[in-house]
Structures are given as structure tokens and as C-alpha cells.
Amino acid sequence: MPVTPGPGPARPGPQSVERALAVLDAVADADRPVGAKALARELGCALSTVYHLTGPLLDRGYLVRTVEGYAPGPRVPALHRSHQRHHGFGAGTGELLGRLRRATGAEAYHTAYRDGLITVVDTTAPVTDTGHPFTPGPEPRAHATAHGKALLAALPRPLRRRYLAEHGMARFTERTITGAERFEAEVDRVRGQGFAVSVGEADLAYTCLAVALPDRGDGIVHALSVSLPTVEFGRRQGGIRAALTRAVPGFPTLPES
Template sequence: MLPSETRRVEAVQTACSIIDALREVNSIGVTALANELEMSKSAVHAHLVTLADCGYVVSDAGQYRLSLQFLEIAEHVKDTFGQYDVIEEELTRLADETGEIAQFATDEHGKIIYLAKAEGKNAVRTSSSIGRRGDMHSTSLGKAILSEMPRDKVDSILDVYGLPRKTPNTITDRERFHEELVQVRERGYTIDDEENITGVRCIGVPIEGKGDTILGALSITGPSSRMTDERIREELLAVLQRSANVIEVNVKFS
């Protein structure tokens, strides 16, 4: 589902903006937060007090931060996602076997959401983290999910977010991007060829859910020096498809 164009409640939007801002810092005062959001101190303070009363914000000597209640919410959301424990087990297996980063993501509101991640002994550091949102067009995970969608649905996502350039290799032409998705469907896997981060390549595969749904996608990420076409074809694709199959079987027959 993409962001809605229906009527919005301004107070809720303000509360969401405050929560998003608090997520980026350890703690912050009312004045600093009001300046960052370009709002009045009284309005920000009123929202913070309300959020604190509801248990979502903690006040400590005039500094505000998100409460640990978000941990409970996150655990609840994670538990509602099918076979999360199996996904984590397969990511750990992939990371240990390949030495690289293994990740699982799903899509929400036209973005990918990283739900699980495991790092092998040779893993490179990337900006992805559990819960983080990312663009679909420049990642192997996102392209894997998009490849399972009809063209009109892909276009509706591109209409909202476009094809912003992340690196010199990012595909920014819509027709070329659709051609890329056709190739993905034919070969059964995606490649992020330094399209999201320079020097980093990824291979991804879609994972089917129950019925005709797409649960998400699975990927292996590493430096381009190790993620060669030969290694992808002769080593990584087989282990990635094996893990995807394990997850799919558990999801469909759970």
C-alpha cells in the first residue's frame, strides 16, 4: 500500500514528526526539537507531554527520548510476521557459509523494510539495519520484490518515489528499469551492481508467501571485489535459492 491521498489529521502528523525526530537522537530538549521541526515550543511541549502520558516518550531533566515501549511494539510486529525464526536461522546459515551479509526485507508503502540481518566473518559495514526503510529500485531486495509485481503496480510506486540516482550505476530511466525487471524474471534473481552503494554488489531472490503473495526477498551483500559474476553464478545463487526454498516451504505449510 502506498501513502494515502485521503484526509489527514494534523495533530497525528505532528506526533509522528516528533517521534521520527526523537528516533535520530539519544535525547533532546523542547527548544532544540521545536527549532528542528520549525514549530512553536508550546506546541511541541504539549505533544511531548501527551506522548509521555501515553508511555511513548520519557522525560529526564528536561530532555526527551523515546521510551522502551517501542521495543514491545517492535517485538509484537516481528512476531506477527510469518516464520521469523526460520528467516533468522537461514540468514545466520547464509552469513556463516558465505562470510558476507545476509538480509531479508519486505515491502511497505512502496519502500523495502529490512526485517532481519546477519553478518559473516568477512562482512563489510553497510547502512542497512533492522527496521530501516530503503528505496526499491536501487537494491537487489527491492528489485526482487518488484519483479513479482504487475507493471501497473510497479509504475504506481515509481510515480510516487521516482528513480533517484544513488550512484553512477543506478538505473534512472523507467523503460530501462522495466527491461531490467524482465531480465530478473527470466533468470530468477536480481543483481544490485553497485547501484545503491559504490563498491558493493548484492544478489537477491524473491520469496513467495501463501497463495499468490510475495513474502519478501533474501539477499547476500559484499564488496564488488568478492561479489564477482562467477562467484554469484557458481556459489552464491545456489545457497541463496536453498535458503529461500526453506523459508517458502515453512511459510506455505505452517
């Protein structure tokens, strides 16, 4: 009688790649190192599969193993620097955000839209501030943030509608705009006044202001923004808007090819 092979470790292929990326996401999103058993539960796979997936990630420096579990490895910041280099960002952008942070007393951000995705590229918020609502990486709440509004307002209407249809308009607080027509009215307001505001739409405790940057000819839409506690917004909004406006000309231009 032929023997049917039992389930073994994940084989190389698309599913294995997806699971390896899921491991990286799980470790990156955690506040502390993640154990192998916890990863197996999160991925819904066998413990042996976790060891199979993490082996190459450890070898290549994407993960490190500590006494508590897996943590991001030294290759991760190198990827971030590579991302900035390939897209024409770098030390100049970080320095600009630092100046904006000092001028406003509020955390500053660089965000970008490219190929249907909105990303928080960089921020002055400390990496240890895990409670901060806006962190580097994909922005899942763009329609509820000032930087998302500024970027979407800079797009042609068909691209904006496509983005909202693909990513949805989830409600995060009672102030979140969740209707397409109301969002278009907000876009008109952003274009008319030259800046975007989100007062507690993504997180009731935070308000953010943003301005889209002039086209650099790189196919990417960029924005600068700041966030501050909502309770401080009323008395500080004028100074913060002025500081954002002054910061725009300082955004690095593309290096000449």
C-alpha cells in the same frame, strides 16, 4: 474589544498526530538522543509544543528522556515484535537470516512488498552499525537495490509501474537505473536468471544480491538478500548465489489458522 487568543500548545487532532509521529521519526533516525530544542527546530514549532507532544509518548513508553535528550522507549521493540507476529514472521525468520549470514559471511536481510510499500523487515547487521546502508524500515531506494528489484520483478507490470511512479527513481550513484524502460529490461533479466543484483547502485561501496520467495498466500511478496563490499563481489558472487538458493526453502511458512 475582543481578545484574540495567542498560539498555544498543539491541540488534539490530525496535525497533532502528524507532529507526534514526526517526533518519533526524528528521534528514531538520530544517532544519539535528541534535545527538545533540536526537535523544535526540526519540526518548526514552539518548544512548548514539543513538550506537549512528547508527554503522551513518554507516558506510553514510546520515548524515554535521558540527560542528553529523548531516545526511543521500551514500547518500540514491542511494536516490532507485534509487526512480525501479525505478518507471520518471528524467530524462524531471524534464525534463517543468521544461518545465511554464517554461510555467506555477508549481512542478510528479509524484505517485503505490501500495499504499495517496500520494507526492510529484518537484518543481521548490528544495530550499532549506523553507517550500514540497509536498515529496518521503509526502503526509499528500492529501484537501486537487489531486494527492491527482486520484489518489483515479482509484481504484475501495472503494480510495478505504479510503485515507480509514486516513489520515483532517484539517482544515488552513477550506476543507478533511473529510466522506466531500462528498469523493465532489468526486470526481464531478474526473471530470467532467478535472482537480482545491484552493484553499487544504491551505494558505491556495497553490492547486494536477492531472490524473491515463493508466494505464501498472505498477499505479501517476500525476498531474501545479502550485501557485501563491492570490492569483494567478483570473487564471492557464485558462493553467495548458491547460499541464497539453499536458504529459500527454509523461509517460514504461514501458521495454520
